[in-house]
Amino acid sequence: MNAAASPDDTLIRIRGLTTVLNGKKVFDALDLDIPRGKITAIMGPSGTGKTTLLKHITGQMHGDAGQIAVDGKNVPELSREALYGLREKIGYLFQNSALLTDFDVFENVAFPLRQHTRLPEVLIRNIVLTKLQAVGLRGAARLMPSELSGGMARRVALARAIVFDPMLILYDEPFVGLDPIALNQVLKLIRTLNETLGITSVLVAHELSAIQRVADRICLIANGKIVAEGDPHGIENDGSPWTRQFFGGEADGPVPFQYPAGDYAEALGFPRAKA
């Protein structure tokens, strides 16, 4: 289960994470290592808590037990200031981009700079335009978020996420709702950022074909645990029922088709069948 990696190579180390939400065990003693400088994809059926896992990593949510060490710091124990200090080094790409609707594209990308630094305006302008150039949207600097397409908004959000040159970027469903062109643009960006800046990336996504083109490793999460782990092309054939169902796209399997329910015949009001 645990990749044989030395501590220096591991940016995020999760040990025994247990979280109960609304009486349901989302994570059950989950262990996960995310290597530095690699692109790790976290996959799994809907509702298994992939986004929740990202929220744990950024300290937006706290588990009931377990440790989450990011860059050697245990997130649940950090003070507010230390947590905010850590977050400045983490980029986060929201599924719906989460651009600030009050500001135009330029100000959205400049927002973290303005809030955390007292840089001169010229420097802010240069940094922002550099990042916008990197995502190919320098010309859209004065558009408002409402004027952007979904793919453009996501690229702006990516520019904003990397404006501080973070050590880690978390992508929450970056491919949802993108047309093939936009999808390829985002894929290219993720790859480029990882290769040129050495940024560790964690992807949460469903699109296997897209992930196979970009990820270095895939972790399959189900029932609150990591059920499979491996390189993008080998994991399909590791023989576990989870991978077979997930990657094979079978309707029924370890993930049942039926949501847990009472006896069907009883629910319909039929007399119980005699055993």
Next chain:
Amino acid sequence: MSQRKSYAVGTGLFIVLGFAALGYLATQTSSVANRHHGATYTVDAKFENIGQLKERAPVKIAGVRVGEVASIALAKGAPVADVKLAIDKRYADIPVDSVATVFTSGLLGDQYVGIEYGHARQYIADGGKLGLTRSSQPLEEMLGKFFGAGGGADAIGGSYDVTARFSNVGTLSAGSPVKMAGVAIGRVLSVQAEPGKLDALVTLAIDNRYNQIPDDSSAAVFTSGLIGSQYVAIQPGGSPDMLKNGDEMILTQSAMQLEDLIGKFLVNGSGSGDKKDSGSSATPAGKH
């Protein structure tokens, strides 16, 4: 950045406007309101009683607003009010013998200073004085006018005073009307007790227009209706001499108490009208 600046400018304007409004409320509509600074000249007037007159109350001539009350203070050494009137420079031709009166607009309305022109050729100057003043009329007088069955005479042409003695004036009071043939010809100026003579001395101010009243006329205190307010009714006599200022009316009939009236009605009795009156032989019950 231009976007940010416009917010800042607009917000600044908003704040300035808000504080300007506050300043306006605090200084212009409250008791710290500043004085009127027009081109005015000041005239002094002394009143025995200014009633509810307030600073900034209007000064009117013939109903036209010509200025306002600048200040009100108690004059030094005398229990009179020293009122300074700020009058518009346009109205600089007010005769020196004009009369300043404290009037009330309506029954409970606010009071103002009215100036009636005199006949002098000299005009009053800045810092000058209006020597002739009439004080505020007390509310009782006003009430008397209102509820006194038609109100008193307006006394525009001045009045002359006559006195009459009554053994009982009932609820007659200063301001009650004086009527002849039902027409108001004046008002009661004062009602005073005369301890030595056990009766009430009533001074009547009768309008100068009605100066043809025989001096043997009789005065009676009547009630308008059964329980209405009381007034003085004058029944003309036949003497060739007329009443003059300062005369006393000899023939009087006192107020009848309600019990007496009822008694009269029920018993149809006589003689109850002249109880112990000094000289009330004339017209004892003939009015009814």
Next chain:
Amino acid sequence: MNARVDDNVVSRSLAQIGECGLFLLKVLAAIPRSGRYARETVRQLWFVGAMSLTIIMTCGLFVGMVLGLQLYHVLSIFGGTAATGTVVALSIYRELGPVVTALLFAGRAGTAVTAEIGLMRATDQIAAMELMAVDPLAYVAAPRFLAGLIAMPLLCCVFCALGIFGGHLVGVSWLGIDNGTFWSNMTDTVEVWQDIVNGVIWKSLAFGAVVALIAVFQGYTAPPTSEGVAYATTRTVVASSIAILALDFVLTAFLM
């Protein structure tokens, strides 16, 4: 279903009040941290304050005009139309000014704040701020709260001034009350401390705090759905109106 046994209006309202109180403490604690976002406070002051001026001024003018008209006709029964200025000023300063301004403020600015914050939460903008290490309490909640607190007294002063103007317009210009009588009566009766500071300033500060708190709280706790934001906006108006009128009674009893 068992959890809903005590889920009636009273206990829900109490829970809301309790959460709102706790939220107030959080916002107050965030105010020192929001000092670095002073520019955002100015921007919010523009949105909740300056942008509300039109409605406040229009309504102030009409309230003053209606008061002038009504009072003139009632007072003319007693021949006391000269008191119109006094009664217009006192009723506006002591009650109508702060209360109507606060109600309008809740309807105009409070709902906007609730909807804005609610949508920011629904579109993950709040979460994005947290992840950009920007405290949303200090950046979103506190500036709007402060802006409401500052804007209300200013708006109320503008409302009162326009109300007096409206009363003057109807009373003096149209119905012929003497100008000097109008003002002299007013200046004679209105006390700076009792009527303007206690009536206008303190009341509107308190109302501003209440409306801004309710608006920010409702937006901040709105369920991140369109229905949730819509309900939160409605609740802002309802809760603000009730709170304003109830608080008005308490404040009047204390300040008079």
